Amino acid sequence: MTIQGWMFLMASWVIIIYMTVYSIYKTIKSTNTDKGTETSNDGF
Amino acid sequence: MAKQRWGSKLGIIMAVAGSAIGLGNFLRFPTLAAQDGGGAFMIPYFIALFLVGLPLMWIEWTIGRFGGGLGHSTAPGMFHTMAEKSRFIKYFGVIGIFGPIIIFIYYTYVESWLLGYSFFAVSGKYAACTDTASLKAFLSGYQGLEQNQYFSGLTTAYVFFVVTFLINIFILYKGIKGGIEKVCMYGLPLLFILAFILLIRVFTLGVPDPARPENNVINGLGFIWNPKWDALLNPNVWLDAAGQIFFTLSVGIGVILTYASYLKKDDDVALSGLSSAATNEFAEVIFGGSIVLVSAFVFLGAETTKEVANSGTFNLGMVTMPMIFQKMHFPAFWGLSWFLLLFIAGITSSISLAQPAIALLEDDFNLSRKKAISIFAIITFTLCHAPILFLKNGVLDEMDFWGGRFCLVLFGTIEVILFAWVFGMNKAWTELHHGSDITIPRFYQFIIKYITPAFLLIILGSWIYKNIGEAVLMTNVAKDDKVYIMATRIGLILFFVILACLVRYALKKRASIERSQR
16 A cells, blocks of 8 residues: 555545544534523534 | 424434435445545545535535425425425426435335345355355346346245335334434444444454465555546546435435424534534445455455456445355354345435335325325335346336436436525525534535536536436347336336326415415
8 A cells, every 4th residue: 555545545534533523522512502501603 | 293303413313324324335435436546536525525415415404494394394395485486396396206216116125135145144045155156146046137056036035125125114104203213323323333343354354365465454455545646637537426425425315305304493404414424424435445345355356356346336245245254254243244234224225215205195195104104105015026027127227327316416406506596595504504503614605606506517417418318329228128128217207297296286285275274
């Protein structure tokens, strides 16, 4: 496997893992939070 | 009749992700990635994800919740409400019911093969098949394409089809919260656990044949990820990448519209859309990109793997994988894990495909869920016999071509134009952010309004240019099969017209009731 191959694999995996963990974390957090008391939301 | 609702936010995300995660994640994606430039394929793939996939995901979630708030559960009613001045837009919305039914009809049969193979893995029925030729013969015998020492007819396949069909109907009968949501809440984690176990096994395969040390896991990953830069100059690679994003996310089918219609008015759609897309991508890129091709490479080498991948999408999953498992310790366990994983991926998708038609019967014809599902079951069970009995004549492929490909791209293009240009971008953006748990970056307004429609029109145009002439003229169809293909096309047109008449009747009836109540 070439260095470029590793770079593509790592970059793809990092983007996907970040998106998944971030969005599921936010979902669980927002499910556990009373929406009425939440003052702001974040960009992703 | 009280409208059904999801039990939890995570429940609907799991349901949409379950609908998106299907056989394409584990079979189609790795094959395309390896064929179309390895790591270089991921560049157009990610560009398409962020310019087409995510915007369409958000559009469908938003239209679905908006339409659901006005009492519509399917695309025709939603489109009609969004473009009030148009009398014809509802007929474009019919595609959002027609497409999923057509896919359901053949997808359930394909899904039943996986249930059958899960059973065979445990019973050891294919254990005697240790090479590609015998496993291909086993699959052909099972599908009824030939009579051989493994199968003398379609009986076994038919029994597994009936069982699979009944499982689907039972889950649907249990409703949105008690059926679909529950199955996805348990099924998706189980799918991820099975995929993780298989991934670990694949990564610890080492060098099975000491005489060929180059066939190892690292080189297997290199087979998929090493970039071929010249591939980026090939327009087909860009089309394949965009097409894969389209199909893998289940956008352009109409299912997400119906699922999102069961949300409450203030429920979030922006984060939910992102979560379901991300979960699907995790299954596709991490698991799908590693399990099949790496194990095939390690046992068969690059050339044979390429040959099998080019000979058909199912051959890798249903011919090569069982053969590889036979060479491992505990082949029954690995075979069961693999086929069960695919079966779960299939069933969470097929139940979603049924929902738009059931929602039409329930909400627009005011039928009880029991009656709606009974009607749906009788009609689809009857129609399923076409791809089962005439598989060898290309009926299944023909249904997939129109219902599973053409309708998706066309419907997606209509949706984005309706959302950004007819409904209006400012109104649409406000609707998308209503009750939202995240703020989508503002540049997505520009992307949704200009880039996504342009991208989709190019995909649709190129796709039509590449495929439609050949399809209409049936140049690749064998002479004896032409009559079956023509019959399928006539059947599809008739079915669309009947659905359009039903939709027209339902919306007229609804309008007259609303007028009398004013």
